[in-house]
Amino acid sequence: MMAFPPQFLDEIRNRVSLSELIGRRTKLVKKGREYSGLCPFHNEKTPSFTVNEEKGFYHCFGCGAHGDQVEFVKQTEGLNFRETIERLADMAGMQMPVERPQERVRREKSATLHDVMEVAAQWFTAQMSTQSGLIAREYLERRQVSPLAQQLFRIGFAPDSRTAMKEAMLARKIPENLLIEAGLVIKPDNGRDSYDRFRDRLMFPITDARGRVIAFGGRALGDAPAKYLNSPDTPLFHKGHVLYNMAKARSQAFNVGEVLVAEGYMDVIALAEAGFEHAVAPLGTAVTEDQIRILWKMAPEPTLCLDGDSAGVRAAVRAAERVLPLLKPGYSLKFAMLPEGLDPDDLIKQRGAAAMQELLAAAKPLSTLLWENTLAGRSMETPEQKAAFEAALEEVTQQIQDQTVRGYYQKHFRNRLWELGRSSGGGKKSFDKGRAGDKRFGRFANQRKSGQNTRLQVTNVPNAGMGRGGELLLLTVLNHPKILESDFDEFAALQLSSAMLDRLHSAIIEIASSESDLDEEGLKHHLSKRGFAQQIDRLEKSAQGDLDWFADKEAAFDDARSGWKHLVARLKRKMLQDEVKIAETLLGEDLTPENLERLKIAQKALAEAEGNEADLDGFGVASGRSTGF
Structure with missing residues (x-):
């Protein structure tokens, strides 16, 4: 076998x-x-x-x-x-290995390489207490790294010698070829003698998920071309597939339900000393797809702690772009941007652990980072500029492979676009919240502030363009604009597939945002001035008598509102039922964790939507009718 x-x-x-x-x-x-x-x-x-x-x-x-x-x-x-x-x-998603004689040799050699790396780690640690290690001890003292942290992270020192480590390993009967294969020694191509890779550096052992040493990172203590130097790729180590401190951080991440991603070794150590033991770091590169998958094994929404300067923002954007195709229900990234000029180590030492905790609590979700990055540097003065911004957001969402997540991002950005346009007539002042723009919309501005949680729910309202439903929802509002006073957010969140209905829907939102005390005649007058007279006439002529009676302007308001809300809930339930069927089909075709998670989410949403129709007890009585839906 x-x-x-x-x-x-x-x-x-x-x-x-x-x-x-x-x-x-x-x-x-x-x-x-x-x-x-x-x-x-x-x-x-x-x-x-x-x-x-x-x-x-x-x-x-x-x-x-x-x-x-x-x-x-x-x-x-x-x-x-x-x-x-x-x-x-x-x-x-892995290829099965093919067992060949050379692979068996390689596997046996890997076990031996683990032993080599462990011996090297012990040797580097021992050098800390030597006379030559004084420079390393003084550096750690200046950085306020405690003796306990030095011990827990097994920090060592590589002397400023061309062959000290190699000679020590050879004395321990470790062959030179294994030292070269482990990345500890470099053999020049010109045939000259091999020499130590790490010299005059503070040494940080890098372990695999089981805590075995597989590589090293070295920080220069003197003049060197590279401040940090990592082991090369070896049979044990591929830097894009590993995170510094992942073995220790994993258990802590399970305890607290989150994992932090810092930029370097010293940041991770400083965070651990301040009580944030669930921190890891990539190895001198941007976070890779494999590293994101490792992070998701620890927590569903890892928090990247990045410098607040331009380099930190670029790193955040790179991570966001890298994660977009991988997003799946429940799994994402968050971003904690540090004050400019400070890394986690500096922030903790200057302001304490509480300041770090406050920063983490205010971390931005991925959606916010994407919005802000896409908006940065744009002028929003003209319709064309706004359209370009919307197109750029759509380009971002198209990178998301999971259809469910992509759909929610599209809805989220559409809602924010609507809010952006509503906060003012456009232009640069639209980003200055809390000023005259809020007062302009009177009752609706207050409704928005007090209904933020509701807003999150109504973004799930279905595509109201299905069949007759979209027309009936708009007709009811046209004849009973008072619905906008109590259900403005729910109306604004509707997504209509018909271009005509969508334009009419947008016009109603814009008019309601700028006009107060709208009645049926006033709303239709404003819409007619904007060229919607024919569309209104068509909707009114399409009314189907007894079936659509609650949408008629003669119906009592309470009946009109109950019928409208009931229809919204029914359409939402229909959409969720369709989503469950699609998820079941996908799971049947491809039994993956992602498809299973999609089905679970759809089933949960449908269960929560069941029974949420408007209370129809007494429906129609106020209008002199005895029949309901």
Whole structure:
């Protein structure tokens, strides 16, 4: 039987969430750091089955079932070991390895390389207490790195010597070729003697997810072309697939439900000393796709802590662009921009841990960063400029692969565009909130401020252009503009597929935003002046008597509003039912965690929407009718 490389099996476990895998067979409920549910291996009425995502195992206290992803698939699908690995590799999007003689040699060498890196880490640490290590100790003292932190992070020192480390390793019977392969020693192409890669540097061991040393990062203590130097790619180490401190931070991230991403080693150490032990750092590069996936294993919305200068903003934008195609329901990024000129280490030392916590609490969501970056430097004086801004936002959302997430981003940006236009007539003053623009809209401005939570809900209102529904919703408002006083946000959030209805909808919003005490005659007058007379006439002639009676101007307002809200809820429910069907079809075609999560979200939204229609008790009585919907 083929022996799979340990790194391959570790990567499968990292990529396939144990709780999501088991959650397909039995409903799991998160309780603290663990999940619990009914055991899928025996019949029980009281949950005795737990899943520990952090430690990577499940256990049933009733029947004793215990294992990881591999064992679970073997037991539940009746597969042998190889078939199980093939199944999990497919779920993880990984190619199965082909076992060749040279690969077996490489696998055995990897185990040996781990030993080499551990010996090197111990040697670097030992150099801290030598006479030559004084410069490193003084540097750490100036940076206020405590002895405990030095010990926990295994900080070491590489002497300013061309071959000191190599000679020490050779004395320990480690062959030169392994030192070269591990990236500790450089062999010149011209045939000259090899020499130490790291010299006169503070050394930071880099570990894998299991805490094994796989590489080093070195900070220059004297003059050097590169301030920081990392190990090269080796059989153990690929810098785009690893995060500094990820082994230690993982358990803490599970505890607090979040993970912080700083820029460098010293930032991570400073954060840990201030109580933020759930911090990691990329290794001198922008965050990669693989690193984002690792972060999502720790927490669904990692927070990037970046300098507030132009370089920090560029780094934030690069991370945002990198994550867009990967977004899935519930998983994103947040951005905490530090005061210009300060990194996390500086901020904590100057202002304390509380200042850092305050900064993290104010972190921007990804949607805000994308909006601000797209808006930056733009003039919004003319319709053409506004249209260009809208087109740029649409270009951003098209990078999102997940259809559900993309749809919500499009709705979010449409709502913000509407709010931007409503805050003033356009132009640069539209970004100056809290001034005359708020007063201009009177009752509706107050409604917006007090109804922010409602606003988030009404963005889920369906495409009201389905069939007759869109026309009926607008006709009711045309004949009963008072609906806008109580349900302005819900009306504004409607998304209409018909171009004509959409233009009429936008015109009603604009008129209602600038005019007060609108009645039916006044609203239609303003719309007619804008060229909508024919559209209004067509809507009124399309009324279907008894079926649409609540939309008629003769209907009592309470009946008109109840009918309107009931129709909105029905259309929303229809949209959610369609979304559930689509999600079920996708899951049936491709059993992935993303498709499963999409179905869960759709089902939850539909369950929450059930029964939310307007109360129709007494509907029609005020209008002299005895029939409802």
